Amino acid sequence: MVHVDLRKIGETRIAILRIDNPPVNSIGSQVRVAVGESLAAALADDAVQAIVLTGTGKFFCSGADIREFNTPKTLIRPLLRELISMVETAHKPIVAAINGTALGGGLELTLGCHGRVASEDAKLGLPEVKLGVLPGAGGTQRLPRIVGIQAALDIIVGGEPLSASQALECGLVDDVAADPIDSACQLAVAIVRGDRASRVIDPAPLGDAASEAVFDDARRAAQRRYRGCIAPQECIACVEKTLHADLETGLAFEAERFKLLVEGDQSKAQRHIFFAERKAAKLPAAAQASTVRSVGVVGAGTMGGGIAMSFANAGIPVVLLEQSEEALQRGLNNIQRNYDVSRKRGRFSQEEVEMRLALIRRTMDYADLSDVDLVIEAAFEDMQVKKDIFTRLDQTCKKDAVLATNTSRLDINEIASVTGRPGQMLGTHFFSPANVMRLLEVVKGARTDDAVIATVFRLAQRIGKIPVLVGVCDGFVGNRMVSHYTREAYFLLEEGCTPAQVDGALRRFGMAMGPLQMQDMAGLDISWAARKRQAPTRPAHLRYSKVADRICEMGRYGQKTGAGFYRYEAGSREPIPDPEIDKLIAQCAAEAGIVRREISDDEIVARTIYALVNEAARIVKDGIAQRPSDIDVVYVAGYGFPMFRGGPMFYADTVGLPKVLETIRRFHAEHGEYWEPAPLLVELAESGGRFSER
Ligand code: T1G
Numbered sequence: 001m002v003h004v005d006l007r008k009i010g011e012t013r014i015a016i017l018r019i020d021n022p023p024v025n026s027i028g029s030q031v032r033v034a035v036g037e038s039l040a041a042a043l044a045d046d047a048v049q050a051i052v053l054t055g056t057g058k059f060f061c062s063g064a065d066i067r068e069f070n071t072p073k074t075l076i077r078p079l080l081r082e083l084i085s086m087v088e089t090a091h092k093p094i095v096a097a098i099n100g101t102a103l104g105g106g107l108e109l110t111l112g113c114h115g116r117v118a119s120e121d122a123k124l125g126l127p128e129v130k131l132g133v134l135p136g137a138g139g140t141q142r143l144p145r146i147v148g149i150q151a152a153l154d155i156i157v158g159g160e161p162l163s164a165s166q167a168l169e170c171g172l173v174d175d176v177a178a179d180p181i182d183s184a185c186q187l188a189v190a191i192v193r194g195d196r197a198s199r200v201i202d203p204a205p206l207g208d209a210a211s212e213a214v215f216d217d218a219r220r221a222a223q224r225r226y227r228g229c230i231a232p233q234e235c236i237a238c239v240e241k242t243l244h245a246d247l248e249t250g251l252a253f254e255a256e257r258f259k260l261l262v263e264g265d266q267s268k269a270q271r272h273i274f275f276a277e278r279k280a281a282k283l284p285a286a287a288q289a290s291t292v293r294s295v296g297v298v299g300a301g302t303m304g305g306g307i308a309m310s311f312a313n314a315g316i317p318v319v320l321l322e323q324s325e326e327a328l329q330r331g332l333n334n335i336q337r338n339y340d341v342s343r344k345r346g347r348f349s350q351e352e353v354e355m356r357l358a359l360i361r362r363t364m365d366y367a368d369l370s371d372v373d374l375v376i377e378a379a380f381e382d383m384q385v386k387k388d389i390f391t392r393l394d395q396t397c398k399k400d401a402v403l404a405t406n407t408s409r410l411d412i413n414e415i416a417s418v419t420g421r422p423g424q425m426l427g428t429h430f431f432s433p434a435n436v437m438r439l440l441e442v443v444k445g446a447r448t449d450d451a452v453i454a455t456v457f458r459l460a461q462r463i464g465k466i467p468v469l470v471g472v473c474d475g476f477v478g479n480r481m482v483s484h485y486t487r488e489a490y491f492l493l494e495e496g497c498t499p500a501q502v503d504g505a506l507r508r509f510g511m512a513m514g515p516l517q518m519q520d521m522a523g524l525d526i527s528w529a530a531r532k533r534q535a536p537t538r539p540a541h542l543r544y545s546k547v548a549d550r551i552c553e554m555g556r557y558g559q560k561t562g563a564g565f566y567r568y569e570a571g572s573r574e575p576i577p578d579p580e581i582d583k584l585i586a587q588c589a590a591e592a593g594i595v596r597r598e599i600s601d602d603e604i605v606a607r608t609i610y611a612l613v614n615e616a617a618r619i620v621k622d623g624i625a626q627r628p629s630d631i632d633v634v635y636v637a638g639y640g641f642p643m644f645r646g647g648p649m650f651y652a653d654t655v656g657l658p659k660v661l662e663t664i665r666r667f668h669a670e671h672g673e674y675w676e677p678a679p680l681l682v683e684l685a686e687s688g689g690r691f692s693e694r
Pocket residue numbers: 023024026062063064065066067080101103104105106108127128131133134135136137139275278279
């Protein structure tokens with residue numbers, strides 16, 4: 001747990017304390033006790049003149065043990081705050097040798113030290129805001145006193161780690177060294193000798209270190225970036241406290257605000273997603289993954305181009321195939337445009353853009369795919385088109401190449417049937433824009449080998465995606481649920497809402513975008529084609545809204561045609577309500593004999609979000625998703641569901657499944673069989689269970 005070594009430099013003996021708590025050196029109650037005991041022993045040992053604190057492997061310390069939050073273990077002393085004060089007030093120099101990642105409470109531990117040295121590859125950050133909390137062990141009070149108010153706000157509210165060089169530049173660390181332990185020992189000796197000043201913090205208020213405007217700007221920026229989240233505003237309030245409160249007062253304020261957040265629903269939801277993402281990425285079978293060294297992408301449209309960029313961004317060579325020079329050039333122009341936007345935003349340098357573009361080789365010849373390890377087809381969403389492509393891929397690609405389709409709804413097994421390698425065939429469903437959205441639905445066909453799934457899971461993580469294993473059905477997980485969500489949105493339009501009211505209610509709930517604006521962005525023609533495909537098998541007695549079909553029949557497909565549910569000015573994506581659509585909706589309602597009425601935000605949210613929950617419960621029961629928390633990952637990472645609500649299933653748990661079931665039963669009585677309660681929901685609601693326990 002904590003190893004102690006002694007090192008002598010000249011006449012100075014230094015105790016080196018190394019935290020060793022695999023896999024990431026988190027600080028739970030046991031580590032706190034062990035560090036406290038080792039520190040006390042070293043401080044009491046007259047033979048020791050200085051102490052260096054460090055970690056093992058690539059981690060200094062990944063922060064407090066998140067699994068202990070909301071449990072009695074967080075009360076076991078010494079608390080992390082007490083440990084840091086013990087370091088800060090020690091009568092011997094204590095220097096941190098940051099040997100790798102130092103996050104959250106791990107970085108806060110170093111802030112109490114009398115000096116800090118980082119390894120060249122160290123990452124230093126306070127990501128607590130992403131867990132719906134704030135740095136609760138002094139970070140909001142000490143960091144501003146070390147790096148200044150603005151830098152502290154950026155680090156704490158942004159939640160992103162600094163590199164070692166950035167940390168040196170802002171004064172967070174004293175030195176960056178290839179051997180941080182040796183450098184830390186040298187620094188400790190220099191402090192003992194009085195050659196270097198100790199970095200012990202001045203506890204006095206910072207006074208007018210920043211204007212009110214700095215904090216007002218931070219609050220406005222956080223409101224835009226983290227719409228609906230409480231933690232970012234609390235982070236800012238704690239940093240602001242340093243202006244007029246001394247360290248002790250500020251620490252008490254921070255502790256109080258931390259307690260409020262860690263016991264709140266938002267933080268529990270965000271921690272649920274943190275662990276759910278990691279659980280989703282674990283594979284059921286311990287199959288052997290292969291390494292993918294090069295990738296082919298068939299189709300250079302919006303999706304194919306974004307997919308090609310995802311691989312190029314990870315340094316993986318891509319062969320991008322199209323059927324015409326014109327289509328290829330259009331695709332490459334889109335890729336270039338996307339990179340230019342990223343460069344202008346400072347995400348990539350010109351050199352980095354050129355490196356990525358050099359990894360994308362263009363071709364119209366299938367023979368150029370003969371040596372790649374994996375091909376992803378991202379062509380037109382038509383079964384025959386895909387069958388033709390996979391027939392050629394099967395003939396051309398090397399025998400152990402994996403063949404994947406990016407289809408969003410079509411039957412993977414039917415596509416696989418034209419190949420001689422169904423075991424190496426699966427779906428890799430990216431989300432638009434594919435180079436940005438983190439979700440990847442990995443669709444397992446009836447005969448897909450576990451080793452192929454493992455290969456694609458490992459590849460997904462290499463390109464920064466979150467893989468979620470899903471089964472074959474119409475729409476897999478995300479799109480199967482979204483068709484129920486949009487169905488209710490259309491019904492609500494006929495029953496009395498305008499598009500802006502439905503979208504507004506769901507944005508206020510926290511969705512990144514309302515369902516109708518999302519349809520306009522995705523293209524109304526795509527879901528229209530799906531509805532036409534399903535029409536022959538749609539039960540005639542079920543209610544069907546003609547609203548979206550009528551809009552498509554007017555040639556209004558959304559942003560791509562300048563009008564859909566909303567109007568769009570040329571070059572703008574800003575939705576403008578259109579009286580034409582209000583009239584069309586009223587006409588559809590009249591034809592359906594629906595008397596329009598006032599509808600509340602609460603009903604809009606319940607009708608749309610519970611439609612997601614009810615269908616998701618069926619998806620889990622059908623085995624299309626492995627567990628409810630996977631569905632939460634799909635919706636947060638792929639559909640803009642608010643992170644601070646933890647995903648549809650966690651949200652339903654938070655509301656209480658009995659209450660959700662009672663509402664769904666009321667909808668069932670009022671709106672018919674679409675609202676038949678899912679058996680899993682009934683089972684859990686009636687047994688006191690929760691989705692997050694499945
Ligand atoms: N607590 C408990 N478990 C943790 C953990 C943590 N802090 N960090 C990681 N794990 C588990 C993780 O669930 C997984 O478990 C395994 O370790 C490997 O993680 C008081 C209140 C450090 C960058 O937010 O960002 O300090 O799945 O797959 O890709 O102010 O883990 O194997 O069972 O992610 O190499 C602040 C969270 C805490 C950092 C490593 N710290 N962790 O990434 O491994 S709050 C954080 C990460 C705090 C103080 C506040 C990453 C990583 P399992 P992994 P990785």
